Amino acid sequence: ETGVTQSPTHLIKTRGQQVTLRCSSQSGHNTVSWYQQALGQGPQFIFQYYREEENGRGNFPPRFSGLQFPNYSSELNVNALELDDSALYLCASSAGPREGKLFFGSGTQLSVL
C-alpha cells in the first residue's frame, strides 16, 4: 500500500512569485484535502477535492487554488506569494469526502522571502 507522497519537500520562493505543490494520494483513496500549518500552530483547512471538483473550502483567498487529476493526485497552487504564506503545507487523502480517517503526507515546507 503506497502512502501519501508530497513534492517537493522544501521550497524557497520570493514574494509575488507563484508556486505549485504536488500530492499523490494513498492507493484506493479518491479524496484529497490540503492544510496549511504555520510554525507553532495546528493545521488549517484550505480545501478538499473529490471527483476532480473542489468540494469545500476554508478561509483562504482565491489566490490559493487546486486541481485533482483522474488518478486522484492533486496540486495546490498559490499565486502572488506573501511572506505569511511561509508554512508547512500538508496533503491528506481519504477513502471518501466524509471519511473520518485522513492519511497525511510529510508536507512541503515553503519559505517566502
Added chain:
Amino acid sequence: AQSVTQLGSHVSVSEGALVLLRCNYSSSVPPYLFWYVQYPNQGLQLLLKYTTGATLVKGINGFEAEFKKSETSFHLTKPSAHMSDAAEYFCAVSDGFGGGADGLTFGKGTHLIIQP
C-alpha cells in the same frame, strides 16, 4: 463555527507516568472528535476518533480518550508513558464525519516531552 483549545503547549512527564493531554471544543452541532500525532519531519497520524456511541474511545499505541459532552472535553490519556511517545499531539473537531466540505478544525497542538 467550531474551535478547539488545547491546554498546555508543552507537557512533560516521566517515563512510566500517566500521560494526560487536555482538549476542549466548541461546536454548534454534535461533534466528531479526533486526536492526531505528529512525529518530527512526518505527517500527522490518526490516534483515535469519536463519532457516535461509546464515549470512551481506544486508539493505537495504548492511548484512549473520553468524550464528555457536559464538559465539552475530549482529553487524551495513556497509563504509562514511553520514550517513543514524545511528539506533537493535535486535537481536532468536525461537524460532519471526517470534515467533509468544512475540513477538520485543529487545536494548536501540545508538545509531549518524556523524561527518562
